[in-house]
Amino acid sequence: MATGRGTARGGRGSGAAPGPPGTRGARAPNTQGCPWGCPGSTAGRGSGLRRCGSARPPRPAMPSPRSSRERRAGSSGRLEFLSLVSQRGPGVPDSPARRKESGSSATAPLPEEDCMKLNPSFLGIALSSLLAIDLWASKRLGVCAGEGSAWGSARPLMKVIEVSGHGIPWLLGTFYGLCQSDSSATREVLLNLLFALLLDLVLVAVVKGLVKRRRPTHNKMDMFVTISVDKYSFPSGHATRAALVCRFVLHHLVLAVPLRVLVVLWALIVGVSRVMLGRHNVTDVLFGLLLGYALYSVVEYCWLSPLSAPALFALWSH
Numbered sequence: 001m002a003t004g005r006g007t008a009r010g011g012r013g014s015g016a017a018p019g020p021p022g023t024r025g026a027r028a029p030n031t032q033g034c035p036w037g038c039p040g041s042t043a044g045r046g047s048g049l050r051r052c053g054s055a056r057p058p059r060p061a062m063p064s065p066r067s068s069r070e071r072r073a074g075s076s077g078r079l080e081f082l083s084l085v086s087q088r089g090p091g092v093p094d095s096p097a098r099r100k101e102s103g104s105s106a107t108a109p110l111p112e113e114d115c116m117k118l119n120p121s122f123l124g125i126a127l128s129s130l131l132a133i134d135l136w137a138s139k140r141l142g143v144c145a146g147e148g149s150a151w152g153s154a155r156p157l158m159k160v161i162e163v164s165g166h167g168i169p170w171l172l173g174t175f176y177g178l179c180q181s182d183s184s185a186t187r188e189v190l191l192n193l194l195f196a197l198l199l200d201l202v203l204v205a206v207v208k209g210l211v212k213r214r215r216p217t218h219n220k221m222d223m224f225v226t227i228s229v230d231k232y233s234f235p236s237g238h239a240t241r242a243a244l245v246c247r248f249v250l251h252h253l254v255l256a257v258p259l260r261v262l263v264v265l266w267a268l269i270v271g272v273s274r275v276m277l278g279r280h281n282v283t284d285v286l287f288g289l290l291l292g293y294a295l296y297s298v299v300e301y302c303w304l305s306p307l308s309a310p311a312l313f314a315l316w317s318h
Helices: 002-012 063-090 094-105 110-118 122-142 152-164 166-180 184-211 237-254 258-276 280-302 310-317
Strands: none
Touching: 110 258, 122 258, 152 258, 166 184, 166 237, 184 237, 184 280, 184 310, 237 258, 237 280, 258 280
């Protein structure tokens, strides 16, 4: 077999005659021993091959990059599969019913309040728009909010009007007139005015504490004699008091027409000054005027007289 193979290869063996220069396949005879150093090597006759007694030492097989990548991918795939199985938990087979159950739990219905936020009603949109208009108008009308405002020079006059609608001057003035009065009719009117002012203070403080609406951002907290609830703005206590006193005076004092007009103008100017000074928003003043107007009806309903409250009138008569 070795001889036939060597003969078949022809000129590529070591015993073939050398060809002309430039020809391919002619090699010089190997007269030395086995290239691997085997002592019992013999040269084949008529062939350029040598046979040795020992086999050629095998070369170590180099792993191909492709096979190594496949092994790494296979091992990582098995690890990922095992981690998925371990997360799913033992003894819980995956089934279409389980997948359907997990899908239904993932798409649980939203709470009612979230649905209302995502789908606001017409009333909610209207209130939000009204609030935005209120804030914009209040900022534009706050022309006396500071000395550097558009009408900053009129700020001292606005503060005088602010004091004229404050509760303390009205309470002190009513109490002084009640102490100095000698007429029972005058005493009855002043006593009910004092009752109306106290009712106004309590009601406005309760509403402010419940609503807790902050004053406008452009307001300067330099108001005349404030208490804890005065940091809130809804409703305007000055506007409530102005409307209440205006209606009270027009119903129980006999005044000439010019004076009646001045009383109405004073109530309106007090309300406008609250917005110009930056103390309140427009809706605070409007609600305060309505509240003061309605509060007088409560005072009329609970009118104090010598028949309904004889102890109070006996106290003031002495």
